[in-house]
Amino acid sequence: MSKVLNVILSGGVGSRLWPLSRKSRPKQYLPIFEGETLFQKTVLRNQSLCDSILVVGNKDNYKLSDKDMEGLNLKAYDQLVEAAPRNTAAAIAFAAFHAGEDDLLFVTPSDHLIEAGDSYTQAVQNALELAQKGNIVTFGLHPTKPETGYGYIESQGEDVLAFHEKPDFEKAKTFIEAGSFLWNSGMFCFKAGIFLNELRKYEPLLFDYSYGAFMLRKGVFLPSAESMKIPSISVDYAVMERSNKIKVIPADFIWSDMGSFESIYDYFLEKGHFVDDCGNMAIGMDAHTEFTGLKNTILISTEDAVLVLKKENSQEVKEIFQRLEHDRPELVM
Numbered sequence: 001m002s003k004v005l006n007v008i009l010s011g012g013v014g015s016r017l018w019p020l021s022r023k024s025r026p027k028q029y030l031p032i033f034e035g036e037t038l039f040q041k042t043v044l045r046n047q048s049l050c051d052s053i054l055v056v057g058n059k060d061n062y063k064l065s066d067k068d069m070e071g072l073n074l075k076a077y078d079q080l081v082e083a084a085p086r087n088t089a090a091a092i093a094f095a096a097f098h099a100g101e102d103d104l105l106f107v108t109p110s111d112h113l114i115e116a117g118d119s120y121t122q123a124v125q126n127a128l129e130l131a132q133k134g135n136i137v138t139f140g141l142h143p144t145k146p147e148t149g150y151g152y153i154e155s156q157g158e159d160v161l162a163f164h165e166k167p168d169f170e171k172a173k174t175f176i177e178a179g180s181f182l183w184n185s186g187m188f189c190f191k192a193g194i195f196l197n198e199l200r201k202y203e204p205l206l207f208d209y210s211y212g213a214f215m216l217r218k219g220v221f222l223p224s225a226e227s228m229k230i231p232s233i234s235v236d237y238a239v240m241e242r243s244n245k246i247k248v249i250p251a252d253f254i255w256s257d258m259g260s261f262e263s264i265y266d267y268f269l270e271k272g273h274f275v276d277d278c279g280n281m282a283i284g285m286d287a288h289t290e291f292t293g294l295k296n297t298i299l300i301s302t303e304d305a306v307l308v309l310k311k312e313n314s315q316e317v318k319e320i321f322q323r324l325e326h327d328r329p330e331l332v333m
Helices: 038-049 062-071 087-098 118-132 169-178 192-202 204-215 235-240 261-270 311-327
Strands: 004-009 052-058 078-082 104-109 136-141 152-156 159-164 181-191 246-251 281-283 297-301 306-310
Touching: 004 038, 004 087, 038 052, 038 062, 038 104, 038 118, 052 062, 052 087, 062 078, 078 087, 087 104, 087 192, 087 204, 087 235, 104 118, 104 192, 118 136, 118 181, 118 246, 136 152, 136 192, 136 235, 152 246, 159 246, 169 181, 181 192, 181 235, 181 246, 192 204, 192 235, 261 281, 261 297, 261 311, 297 311, 306 311
Parallel strands: 004 052, 004 104, 052 078, 136 246, 281 297
Antiparallel strands: 104 181, 136 181, 152 159, 152 181, 297 306
């Protein structure tokens, strides 16, 4: 009998949230969201909508997932541990190989902040119904501003017309004005067998190497040498942008991928975190902080690093992370 699996992808690093987020403690495991982590919120949000949980993580963070599950007093879940990050197409393929052919996979990143409620429940139920009919379903959120940090889905009802990469600000404005563009949430729903058939059709090499690695797993651990042969391709490129089975659920629930300090700023502001009259905010420190001559500036302080940035430049933090990986790797670990 088929079942619904919540496949939680937990392999991300969260480089745009450095220095809070590090390789040893990615953003999904930071307990800064009302005392919970984004990973825990993901588990709790989907628990009543699915029959079981499958966490797909990596060798560097799977113990953090276990710790978060323990904090929720949850022991009934499955896990697959990647030896090396090979992007989302392979991670989802591993989940599909693990499941039954007719099982429905509800694939969710572990690092998104979503307001659970009737709108969210209805969107998931609609997606499950479409997936049951053989469609590969993605979720699109009605945009509230011209956001340059998200990809966009051009749609007409449930039909997907095109996927668009993260735009510059001017193009994002035209998307908003057009009214037919949705934010790409990175959440999906489909039958395991349907997804694997499409993956084999469009990326046969990725399918074969992923299957080979899966069959050689030791318990929950995937093998290193075989994994490194798998092409690193996102599920968007591998399947979503090429399949003719794609449908989109236009949704209205409150969603953020928490992918920048601008998102963190907005969340903390909503929760009552102090911000001065010029829109400046200090994060990660108890010391009294004053700003002068600055507007909409965020100061992030940790034990070994301080970051100061204009809120609108939040997407540039990834470049700092990448530079430090080369110049000062100890600061990103």
